[in-house]
Amino acid sequence: xxxxFLRRLGQIVPTLLILSVMIFGLQQLMPGxxxxxxxxxxxxxxxxxxxxxxxxxxxRPLPEQYLHWVARAVQGDFGFSWRIRxxxxxxxxxxxxxxxxxxxxxFLIALVIGIPAGVISAVRRDRPVDWLANGLALFGISMPxxxxxxxMILLFSVQLxxxxxxxxxxxxxxxxxxxxxxxxxxxxxxxxxxxxLMRHTRAAMLGALSQDxxxxxxxxxxxxxxxxxxxxxxxxxxxVVTLGTIEFGRLLAGxxxxxxxxxxxxxxxxxxxxVFNRDYPVVQGVVMATALIFVTLSLIADILYMxxxxxxxxA
Amino acid sequence: xxxxxxxxxxxxxxxxxxxxLAVFGLVxxxxxxxxxxxxxxxxxxxxxxxxxxxxxxxxxxxxxxxxDENGRDVLSRVLYGARASMAxxxxxxxxxxxxxxxIGVLAGLAGGWVDAVIARIADAMLSxxxxxxxIALAAFLGPALENAMLAIAVTASPIFVRLARGMALEARAxxxxxxxxxLGNPPWRLGLVHVLPNIIPPLLVQxxxxxxxxxxxxxxxxFLGLGQQPPAPSWxxxxxxxxxFLTQAPWLAVFPGLAIFLVVLAFNLMGDxxxxxxxxxxxxx
Numbered sequence: 001x002x003x004x005f006l007r008r009l010g011q012i013v014p015t016l017l018i019l020s021v022m023i024f025g026l027q028q029l030m031p032g033x034x035x036x037x038x039x040x041x042x043x044x045x046x047x048x049x050x051x052x053x054x055x056x057x058x059x060r061p062l063p064e065q066y067l068h069w070v071a072r073a074v075q076g077d078f079g080f081s082w083r084i085r086x087x088x089x090x091x092x093x094x095x096x097x098x099x100x101x102x103x104x105x106x107f108l109i110a111l112v113i114g115i116p117a118g119v120i121s122a123v124r125r126d127r128p129v130d131w132l133a134n135g136l137a138l139f140g141i142s143m144p145x146x147x148x149x150x151x152m153i154l155l156f157s158v159q160l161x162x163x164x165x166x167x168x169x170x171x172x173x174x175x176x177x178x179x180x181x182x183x184x185x186x187x188x189x190x191x192x193x194x195x196x197l198m199r200h201t202r203a204a205m206l207g208a209l210s211q212d213x214x215x216x217x218x219x220x221x222x223x224x225x226x227x228x229x230x231x232x233x234x235x236x237x238x239x240v241v242t243l244g245t246i247e248f249g250r251l252l253a254g255x256x257x258x259x260x261x262x263x264x265x266x267x268x269x270x271x272x273x274x275v276f277n278r279d280y281p282v283v284q285g286v287v288m289a290t291a292l293i294f295v296t297l298s299l300i301a302d303i304l305y306m307x308x309x310x311x312x313x314x315a
Numbered sequence: 316x317x318x319x320x321x322x323x324x325x326x327x328x329x330x331x332x333x334x335x336l337a338v339f340g341l342v343x344x345x346x347x348x349x350x351x352x353x354x355x356x357x358x359x360x361x362x363x364x365x366x367x368x369x370x371x372x373x374x375x376x377x378x379x380x381x382x383d384e385n386g387r388d389v390l391s392r393v394l395y396g397a398r399a400s401m402a403x404x405x406x407x408x409x410x411x412x413x414x415x416x417x418i419g420v421l422a423g424l425a426g427g428w429v430d431a432v433i434a435r436i437a438d439a440m441l442s443x444x445x446x447x448x449x450i451a452l453a454a455f456l457g458p459a460l461e462n463a464m465l466a467i468a469v470t471a472s473p474i475f476v477r478l479a480r481g482m483a484l485e486a487r488a489x490x491x492x493x494x495x496x497x498l499g500n501p502p503w504r505l506g507l508v509h510v511l512p513n514i515i516p517p518l519l520v521q522x523x524x525x526x527x528x529x530x531x532x533x534x535x536x537x538f539l540g541l542g543q544q545p546p547a548p549s550w551x552x553x554x555x556x557x558x559x560f561l562t563q564a565p566w567l568a569v570f571p572g573l574a575i576f577l578v579v580l581a582f583n584l585m586g587d588x589x590x591x592x593x594x595x596x597x598x599x600x
Contacts, residue, residue: 011438019439029455138587142580144531146538147572150558154565165561253444257535261558271447272539275454287451291442298442 078285088285099266109190118201140195204236245301330592337588343581360388403533410468415475423483463542482514516593527582
């Protein structure tokens with residue numbers, strides 16, 4: 001187990017290093033000289049330009065710039081935001097809890113809808129309930145997040161006036177208001193994942209229900225609910241657990257547009273604002289942080305997979 | 316049943332055509348492609364033509380989808396918007412295939428450090444969610460539809476690298492590729508003649524699903540102002556401006572979104588149908 005864990009970590013390090021080279025390389029795609037962009041009105045003043053270049057180390061050779069950047073990134077320092085003049089890491093840490101709350105709520109919604117729908121649809125295979133569940137799953141997967149968000153605002157905020165169309169109240173400040181401001185975006189984010197989870201639960205349940213141990217359980221005369229719930233579902237959930245962890249990471253991407261539409265000051269809004277403000281260190285930091293979260297989640301997924309599947313532990 | 320109709324391709328086609336939802340998807344995709352190509356002839360109005368007297372008029376016989384905040388005909392803009400979306404979907408994914416497949420096949424056949432490096436690069440790119448990587452790339456390239464398409468193509472390519480590499484690795488271990496190699500076939504010939512034809516079915520399925528993802532990505536980038544630049548119509552940027560007039564002109568938000576949803580749904584249905592049709596074991600998931 002330890003050897004496996006170390007080997008897995010050994011794969012992650014080069015992956016992140018390669019990614020860091022690519023993210024650093026993004027800067028080179030930029031048209032024009034960043035110093036000129038940053039200097040703004042003072043672009044005619046060679047002294048200002050020289051000062052900016054020295055401060056950002058733009059006057060050094062590329063490999064040196066990269067090493068400097070990556071050496072600090074390893075210590076959790078992604079440099080300073082060009083516009084807000086604050087450390088990028090601080091900005092990310094400030095915004096992350098907001099998105100995390102949204103992601104957890106979205107994930108709960110996805111679990112509550114996706115897993116029962118998958119189970120029912122597998123048990124009632126090729127019946128109307130199965131078609132309905134499959135249809136809804138496809139609907140959730142194909143619906144663009146941002147359009148669903150706009151339509152929900154139109155219905156629940158503009159027409160019915162039940163929920164605020166935008167804004168965010170932290171959970172610690174006012175839990176009720178906090179839920180009111182996050183329930184729509186969480187549903188928007190969760191609906192696609194619910195579809196994915198439903199499809200995988202259904203496939204895994206169909207596999208499990210055709211196994212010998214399920215037949216044995218039925219032959220023993222066990223109640224069908226016990227057979228489905230205790231025998232089939234427990235085994236079917238193994239791949240779903242792994243997948244769910246990875247889908248959780250994908251919520252971060254979905255949050256980008258969803259937060260934009262509901263004006264929620266989270267991680268996704270941070271990268272969008274940074275893109276608009278041409279605040280490139282923030283863009284780089286956010287991409288790197290996302291990769292770190294994603295890679296960590298897939299490591300957790302692998303560990304969970306091992307934990308729930310004893311047969312793999314000795315391997 | 317005649318012998319000729321029983322080739323694997325024909326059997327797959329028959330299975331696909333029996334899949335009613337997949338055929339529905341194909342029809343919808345064909346309609347949107349036609350709309351994109353024929354937009355100049357079928358659009359009732361010029362999509363850029365503003366009108367002071369027709370600002371934010373709800374759908375009517377004169378303007379079936381209503382008019383926008385500048386008095387432009389929404390139906391015409393949706394039809395022209397299909398051009399940006401379909402181009403982004405089809406061209407980006409074609410470029411992604413052209414980048415990803417040769418690199419993947421090369422990695423799988425070459426093995427050794429070439430393979431190790433390529434596989435790690437693909438892993439690295441796949442460790443950032445699709446949309447975030449596309450946004451970052453588009454941001455650095457600068458706002459324009461071509462740049463958004465390039466960003467989407469690059470972001471979509473590692474999945475094809477991984478797929479092609481896996482299939483090439485599998486093929487390399489088979490006796491017939493081993494035999495072809497022993498006969499002295501050069502690597503490029505091995506890849507082209509012996510590996511590529513076998514990986515086309517899974518690539519086709521993945522490409523269809525990737526087009527759906529690319530269309531959402533283009534709409535998202537345009538929504539954020541990183542894709543098609545106004546006043547040129549695109550569904551994403553139409554939704555962005557519609558958001559400002561939700562109370563006064565809700566129809567502005569309905570039609571472009573519905574178009575994105577339908578196209579994406581259609582490509583997903585086609586992808587599901589292709590997967591079922593091309594998998595000879597044919598178990599529906």
